[in-house]
Amino acid sequence: MRMLAERVFEVGVQDWDRRLFDELIPLPVGTSYNSYLIKGSEKTALLDTVDPAKTGLLVDHLVRAGADSIDYIISHHAEQDHSGSIPDMLLMYPDAKVVTNPKCKAMLIDHLQLEEEQFIEVADGETMSLGDKTLQFIYTPWVHWPETMCTWLAEDRILFSCDFFGSHQACSNLYVEDETLTLQGAKRYYGEIMMPFRSTIRNNLQKLAPLAIDKIAPSHGPVYPRPALILDAYKEWTAEDKVNNHVVMAYVSMHDSTQKMTEYFVDALMERGVGVTQFNLTVADIGEVVIELVDAATVVIGSPTVLVGAHPTALYCAALVNALRPKTKHLGIIGSFGWGSKMIDQLTGMLGNVKAEVFEPVLAKGMANEKVYTELDELADLIAAKHKALGLM
Ligand code: FEO
Numbered sequence: 015m016r017m018l019a020e021r022v023f024e025v026g027v028q029d030w031d032r033r034l035f036d037e038l039i040p041l042p043v044g045t046s047y048n049s050y051l052i053k054g055s056e057k058t059a060l061l062d063t064v065d066p067a068k069t070g071l072l073v074d075h076l077v078r079a080g081a082d083s084i085d086y087i088i089s090h091h092a093e094q095d096h097s098g099s100i101p102d103m104l105l106m107y108p109d110a111k112v113v114t115n116p117k118c119k120a121m122l123i124d125h126l127q128l129e130e131e132q133f134i135e136v137a138d139g140e141t142m143s144l145g146d147k148t149l150q151f152i153y154t155p156w157v158h159w160p161e162t163m164c165t166w167l168a169e170d171r172i173l174f175s176c177d178f179f180g181s182h183q184a185c186s187n188l189y190v191e192d193e194t195l196t197l198q199g200a201k202r203y204y205g206e207i208m209m210p211f212r213s214t215i216r217n218n219l220q221k222l223a224p225l226a227i228d229k230i231a232p233s234h235g236p237v238y239p240r241p242a243l244i245l246d247a248y249k250e251w252t253a254e255d256k257v258n259n260h261v262v263m264a265y266v267s268m269h270d271s272t273q274k275m276t277e278y279f280v281d282a283l284m285e286r287g288v289g290v291t292q293f294n295l296t297v298a299d300i301g302e303v304v305i306e307l308v309d310a311a312t313v314v315i316g317s318p319t320v321l322v323g324a325h326p327t328a329l330y331c332a333a334l335v336n337a338l339r340p341k342t343k344h345l346g347i348i349g350s351f352g353w354g355s356k357m358i359d360q361l362t363g364m365l366g367n368v369k370a371e372v373f374e375p376v377l378a379k380g381m382a383n384e385k386v387y388t389e390l391d392e393l394a395d396l397i398a399a400k401h402k403a404l405g406l407m
């Protein structure tokens with residue numbers, strides 16, 4: 015059985031085959047639902063459970079870890095990938111109590127139909143003794159639901175952070191082995207669910223700063239034996255002023271007009287020293303787009319006109335950007351139409367949550383002509399100037 019410290023076991027499950035989370039988020043390398051068993055000299059606690067589809071494997075791991083009894087089931091987060099096996103755990107360990115904060119308790123009652131008397135409520139900063147090991151509960155809201163919290167195991171200096179600092183990654187290694195790979199997965203994960211809440215996350219990071227953490231054990235992906243790796247990355251990702259000299263160029267094209275405009279525009283940016291990634295939305299992994307959204311200074315959406323408005327794929331992208339609220343400083347729209355279009359009003363109307371300067375759009379009637387290419391050059395000039403003004407190049 016995998017151990018993080020003396021009598022601290024990882025008993026969760028690798029979900030190698032899952033390819034979509036929330037029916038929305040691509041999982042190119044699966045995910046894991048990490049669950050931790052801590053055997054104190056007097057009491058035993060289970061920290062989070064697993065997705066209900068994987069309860070059988072959790073049970074196997076608990077048996078192998080010799081978990082004859084469990085006194086406390088610590089629930090950091092009510093989302094079902096961590097809480098879904100709690101009802102089965104309560105059947106298996108009928109004397110166990112679910113330990114969580116009042117907000118999470120209410121959500122668990124709603125989602126899992128648990129009973130009030132099955133809970134012990136804990137306050138922010140409260141401690142719970144397992145004998146020779148002590149748990150301290152630290153509220154860290156909005157990573158990414160309002161009820162989320164962490165547990166600090168003081169004696170072993172391990173922070174159990176649930177989704178916070180996690181990465182969707184099924185892997186056999188308990189600890190991070192390839193830091194670059196894990197950071198990329200963690201950035202994708204942060205972008206997909208944490209990014210809109212970055213101001214609250216900054217507060218959470220400050221709250222954790224006094225802890226002398228040896229290991230961060232999230233509930234997705236490998237454990238961090240060098241916590242600075244992910245703590246420093248989160249500081250960068252959540253800092254409003256830390257953007258890169260980069261443009262996310264996300265587009266869809268039907269009859270090559272928007273395609274040609276996009277290709278010309280991407281070349282124009284490159285010639286001016288502006289970094290850019292071109293994403294054809296019909297084939298792009300949306301997670302790759304989100305990774306770039308975390309710190310790109312500028313986002314440009316390209317769309318043809320279909321049924322009078324923007325292409326539905328471009329509308330989907332705009333809805334996603336609007337929901338994720340990246341810290342991008344500038345927004346642009348380029349595209350094409352045949353005889354008329356409401357796509358500019360539609361797209362800008364959908365991007366209201368993004369606090370960014372919106373550039374004058376560039377539209378072609380039919381195929382782009384010299385005037386349109388000149389306008390694309392001017393837009394590239396403007397973006398380069400804006401990035402220079404931000405000190406990015
Ligand atoms: Fe991993 Fe928000 O659940």
